[in-house]
């Protein structure tokens with residue numbers, strides 16, 4: 001294939017579009033004309049069809065999407081979903097302007113088809129049947145792709161048949177008790193950095209300090225915990241990797257490195273290249289673990305392939321998923337080598353929806369069990385030296401361990417919690433309980449399977465309990481228990497429950513309870529009509545609610561009983577048939593028992609405890625450990641869930657109990673653990689409160705390594721005093737002018753989504769007119785991690801975002817040189833916050849601490865390397881001076897007018 005496809009090319013941004021006829025010259029046109037031409041003529045070449053249609057303000061139209069072709073040709077390859085991203089991935093010069101972008105598309109198509117042509121015969125033989133299946137579904141690229149690949153004997157998507165099998169290995173045995181001495185950890189660090197590296201004394205000091213968590217513990221239940229704050233630039237990742245890898249090697253047991261964001265999981269994995277430069281060795285020594293809902297389930301893929309019946313989109317989606325399944329390193333669809341933009345291209349259901357999201361795995365009864373990505377990952381983690389996990393998985397696994405509900409019966413001895421400032425939030429999510437419509441309907445589905453469409457009767461992708469355990473029902477008693485569970489589950493919210501709630505026509509006790517909880521929220525919740533979520537206290541209950549709760553409790557008990565009974569029956573089989581059961585069947589039965597324990601013993605038991613407390617006397621304030629409330633959750637003004645919630649007031653208490661106490665050594669580290677009041681002891685106390693150190697059996701060791709950066713010289717902090725924060729036009733104009741002044745490379749942070757959208761509406765076009773691309777979370781149909789990747793790659797692009805962007809961005813260099821905050825990020829005064837603030841003595845200092853920590857986090861994004869420079873602008877003149885401790889020593893926030901701020905940004909960043 002040496003000729004580009006004979007098709008026009010189209011690109012668009014916020015201010016216009018460019019159209020290129022085959023062999024012609026690109027011309028600028030307005031959105032409306034571009035939309036008409038795209039819909040009228042032959043499908044144009046473009047990059048990201050949904051985003052292009054959104055820019056043109058029209059519905060999606062048939063197109064030759066270069067990203068689909070990229071996903072077919074390089075299934076696990078990396079490419080940003082922009083024309084510049086395509087150019088980078090294909091080794092082309094970055095296009096400058098819309099016309100150049102349009103001109104690049106035919107060349108990109110030609111190169112992609114050419115690289116398919118260069119593939120060897122085996123690769124072509126493998127790709128051809130998939131292309132044929134996609135051709136039947138009307139894939140616009142099929143003809144061109146098939147012309148390169150040649151004919152296929154038959155269409156087929158069955159890649160699972162060609163995946164390698166994992167093999168069972170002997171258990172590792174108990175971890176040894178060898179300590180890691182600071183001197184040897186420093187020597188390991190030196191080796192990791194290489195002989196030519198500049199000496200970094202702070203990093204060596206940090207490495208020595210963290211060794212305290214890699215010593216033998218003195219007493220059962222008394223983990224050795226180190227709280228280690230290391231300023232940005234210290235190089236803490238390699239610092240703790242040095243100590244952790246040594247401990248793992250000496251003690252033949254893995255260390256779990258846990259992060260809050262999946263982005264950092266990816267970064268740690270990359271840093272480990274310096275420890276294991278040989279890929280085969282790294283594959284043995286390092287494994288990334290996430291919750292099972294992150295991985296492709298091959299049985300779901302097979303089911304999806306079976307239901308592809310020539311329908312265009314689904315054949316394309318399953319074809320692209322099949323290509324990726326064959327190429328992926330580990331089947332991880334959230335991060336890893338999965339192109340996240342594929343979700344926007346072909347739909348969530350046909351991509352992320354193919355994960356085992358509801359615990360419907362049938363384990364060894366699955367024909368793909370021996371090839372399953374999840375099972376492979378679980379086994380590799382037991383033998384790896386370093387397991388890169390995330391806080392959510394670590395906490396859920398530890399919490400379920402005691403009741404047999406963990407996905408993996410193995411619990412690590414040593415942990416490193418990076419992004420340790422997020423331990424509180426992660427524990428808050430992991431140890432909370434939600435008796436809501438969505439959760440209860442999920443439980444019903446877990447038991448009964450799909451009840452509508454193709455999956456009716458437990459068929460299709462949602463396999464009900466009856467189908468999952470059909471071959472395990474070997475006696476009358478088990479059959480009776482299963483029947484009882486199925487019957488009881490039918491009383492949980494059924495499909496269309498939301499509609500019935502809105503209509504006030506509930507079916508069954510659960511829906512009735514939800515109707516009344518919703519009524520209580522609507523009667524008493526604040527902010528009705530604003531499109532936001534609403535919440536209210538659970539008591540005093542409105543008429544009828546306590547009766548409905550009692551009826552729901554009876555229904556839940558009727559479900560918990562047979563689930564617990566089934567767990568007992570299956571456990572007995574494990575004992576009775578110990579000599580006869582093969583290990584695959586054993587582990588399947590164990591997994592089923594864990595599922596029953598998790599639903600019956602944790603989820604339902606937790607819900608029943610919440611219901612039981614509804615009518616009871618309120619506990620004394622100082623004995624309260626949890627807080628309950630009713631809420632209606634809304635998204636874009638639409639109700640998506642309703643129900644009752646329970647959170648720990650201090651979620652670090654269960655974290656300390658379930659995660660830290662059973663461990664031997666724990667390192668909690670971050671660039672921002674401490675508060676910034678200026679009182680050293682108080683600042684450390686804040687770190688201890690946020691990490692749960694006050695619950696640990698043994699006092700945590702404190703370690704502090706300052707950043708090597710000269711923040712006073714490298715940064716400026718400006719507080720703008722003359723922009724009215726409630727005047728949307730003024731705020732938008734301030735963003736626009738500041739972004740002009742920096743020439744892009746700016747991050748706009750917002751405390752509310754509607755204000756972000758309002759600013760985006762006003763500044764996108766003027767910025768694009770000046771050649772500055774603007775991306776926005778909650779506006780662009782792209783995952784936040786992709787937006788951050790694009791922002792990082794394009795030096796002069798700007799990005800608007802909220803919390804997830806503030807906390808998860810690591811953008812070294814000029815791509816991030818300006819941060820503009822719209823308002824002081826005070827905590828939201830919701831019921832949970834009020835309870836926590838009351839528990840902290842009701843003091844304003846609690847709010848100050850949380851706000852300072854958020855500002856510290858945001859400021860920390862600005863300088864990631866020694867040669868970075870950046871300006872932090874707060875558009876809210878109400879920033880109190882007592883929050884100035886959020887910024888490092890040597891950085892004095894200056895209060896200035898907007899004009900002065902704009903001038904200073906331009907001058908400082910020149």
Ligand code: SF4
Pocket residue numbers: 296297298299300356360361362363364366367368369372373374375
């Ligand atoms: S073993 Fe479970 S998760 Fe793995 S492919 Fe089979 S059903 Fe899916």
